[in-house]
Amino acid sequence: MQHLSCEELARLVDEPPLPHEAAHVRDCLVCRRELDEMREQTAALGALADPELPPGAWASLEAALQAEGLISTAAPARAWGGWTAGRPLLRLAASLALFVLGGAAGAALWSARGERVAVTGTTQGDPVVVHPAGGMPLLASNPADVPLTPVGGGERQEMTAPPRTGARMASMGSNDGGPRPVPAERASVLRAERELAEAEGAYVAALQRYAAIADPASGADPVTRMAALERMIATTREALERTPGDPVINGYHLAAVRERDALSRQLAGADKDWF
Amino acid sequence: MEDNELVKLARTGDGGAIRTLYQRHARRVFAVVRRMAGDDALAEDWSQEAWVRVIRALPTFRGESQFSTWLHRIAVNSALHGRRSRERKAGRETMMDDTHAARPTGGDALLKLKLERAMERLPDGMRRVLVLHDVEGYTHEEIGEMLGVNPGTCKSQLFKARAKMRNLLSPAPEFAGEVQTCNT
Numbered sequence: 108m109q110h111l112s113c114e115e116l117a118r119l120v121d122e123p124p125l126p127h128e129a130a131h132v133r134d135c136l137v138c139r140r141e142l143d144e145m146r147e148q149t150a151a152l153g154a155l156a157d158p159e160l161p162p163g164a165w166a167s168l169e170a171a172l173q174a175e176g177l178i179s180t181a182a183p184a185r186a187w188g189g190w191t192a193g194r195p196l197l198r199l200a201a202s203l204a205l206f207v208l209g210g211a212a213g214a215a216l217w218s219a220r221g222e223r224v225a226v227t228g229t230t231q232g233d234p235v236v237v238h239p240a241g242g243m244p245l246l247a248s249n250p251a252d253v254p255l256t257p258v259g260g261g262e263r264q265e266m267t268a269p270p271r272t273g274a275r276m277a278s279m280g281s282n283d284g285g286p287r288p289v290p291a292e293r294a295s296v297l298r299a300e301r302e303l304a305e306a307e308g309a310y311v312a313a314l315q316r317y318a319a320i321a322d323p324a325s326g327a328d329p330v331t332r333m334a335a336l337e338r339m340i341a342t343t344r345e346a347l348e349r350t351p352g353d354p355v356i357n358g359y360h361l362a363a364v365r366e367r368d369a370l371s372r373q374l375a376g377a378d379k380d381w382f
Numbered sequence: 383m384e385d386n387e388l389v390k391l392a393r394t395g396d397g398g399a400i401r402t403l404y405q406r407h408a409r410r411v412f413a414v415v416r417r418m419a420g421d422d423a424l425a426e427d428w429s430q431e432a433w434v435r436v437i438r439a440l441p442t443f444r445g446e447s448q449f450s451t452w453l454h455r456i457a458v459n460s461a462l463h464g465r466r467s468r469e470r471k472a473g474r475e476t477m478m479d480d481t482h483a484a485r486p487t488g489g490d491a492l493l494k495l496k497l498e499r500a501m502e503r504l505p506d507g508m509r510r511v512l513v514l515h516d517v518e519g520y521t522h523e524e525i526g527e528m529l530g531v532n533p534g535t536c537k538s539q540l541f542k543a544r545a546k547m548r549n550l551l552s553p554a555p556e557f558a559g560e561v562q563t564c565n566t
Contacts, residue, residue, distance in 0.1 A: 112545075113544075113545030113548060113549070114541040114542060114544075114545050115541075116545070117540070117541035117542075117543075117544035117545045117548075118537075118541045120544065141548075144548070144552070145544060145548060148497075148544070148547060148548060148551065149516050149544065151493060151494070151497055152497060152501075152512070152516040152517050152547075153516055153517060153519065155494055155497060155498070155517060156494065157409045157410055157412070157413035158409075158412065158413055158416055158498075159409075160408055160409055160412050161412075161422065161426050164408065164412070164426065164429070164430070165401065165404060165405075165408070167426075167430060168404065168430050168433050168434070169397075169401075171430060171434050172400070172434065172437055175434065175438065176395075177395060177434070177437050177438060178395050178397045178400055178437070179395040179397070344527075347459070348530060350463075351459040351460075351462055351463045351528075352431070352432070352435060352456060352459045352460040352462075352463040352464075353435070353439075353459075354435045354436055354438070354439030354442070354443075354452070354456045355439050355442045357452065357455050357456050357459060358439070358442060358443055358444075358446070358447070358452055361446070361447045361451065361452065361455065362444075362446040362447065364527075365446065365447060
């Protein structure tokens with residue numbers, strides 16, 4: 108008699124058997140016992156206790172949070188509102204757009220890459236300091252003003268900048284009145300900036316369009332809303348492939364998926380009513 | 383105090399609220415990361431990284447899902463990301479040297495230890511799916527979404543993982559010569 112394979116038995120732990128499998132398990136003591144033990148193994152895995160936290164885990168995290176200025180009882184609460192208040196999907200689109208624009212900037216400026224640099228001070232309102240390899244740091248008052256291109260993926264704050272000729276960059280500690288533009292390279296930078304602006308505009312417009320359609324308050328029919336949600340989910344999924352641990356994208360992805368699931372249930376319910 | 387209220391305070395940097403959230407959820411986060419990492423030191427790093435990401439992103443959390451769901455997903459994805467970034471260890475898939483393998487019929491500490499050890503010896507792909515499905519209770523659809531594979535692939539990996547676990551935990555079955563092996 109040919110017994111069921113281990114993988115077939117593993118499948119039978121939580122799926123119904125095919126007719127021939129059911130007949131075999133009924134008649135074969137060895138396979139029945141093996142299946143019982145596989146079920147017990149699965150149940151034991153589900154009942155495993157959580158391991159203890161390593162000692163000093165909180166202290167280590169607290170230090171990391173303090174180093175980033177994320178933990179402080181004096182920090183003011185941040186308020187949300189404005190045009191997106193009460194419209195989670197529009198907030199989703201706006202925030203996601205901000206996140207992805209960094210990638211769009213990199214793509215649009217890819218052709219202008221040059222020296223390898225390190226970037227610091229990228230929080231909003233901070234000046235961006237660019238450290239070219241072997242050169243003096245450069246400064247721009249607005250991060251968006253620095254034409255940079257990411258080098259590689261992930262969260263490394265290492266980027267490649269075009270040659271130090273952009274009029275928006277000022278040489279720190281230099282008394283020569285700033286960088287001297289070189290016409291050909293300047294034209295290249297301007298062209299890249301135009302491409303970036305176009306890419307940004309198109310991306311934001313698309314996201315906002317999807318979000319506006321997907322919003323229950325939009326008045327769009329459910330099928331159209333579903334299509335818009337699917338597009339948003341696909342967009343966030345693509346972003347997650349590049350930055351799977353990003354909390355913002357994960358949060359918005361979950362929100363869009365939940366909205367889609369709710370809409371699916373609603374549509375399924377409507378289907379049932381028709382019959 | 384509910385999680386959502388703590389989250390509001392934590393957004394302002396309130397140390398007490400952050401600590402309370404941490405105390406409430408840290409063990410679960412560490413557990414899933416630890417099992418996916420298969421290594422204490424890595425798990426500690428990835429777990430901390432997940433928490434820093436979460437606290438950093440609190441202003442963007444609008445309560446549209448449970449805080450614990452959001453947190454857990456970030457922890458899982460941090461572990462997946464960390465795993466992909468890390469150089470693969472050679473020789474992970476080694477058989478247990480313990481010849482006194484327990485049968486999973488009881489709830490004793492030794493059995494749990496053996497289960498944990500056996501999971502650590504699974505190949506990465508199998509371990510991820512087994513941990514997410516059988517230990518953490520995610521559905522195949524959710525796992526497929528996280529891993530970027532279709533649910534059918536996820537199921538296939540799960541069945542192989544269960545079979546492999548069975549081999550790692552049990553003496554050779556009486557009918558070993560008759561069944562297909564599942565050592566893939």
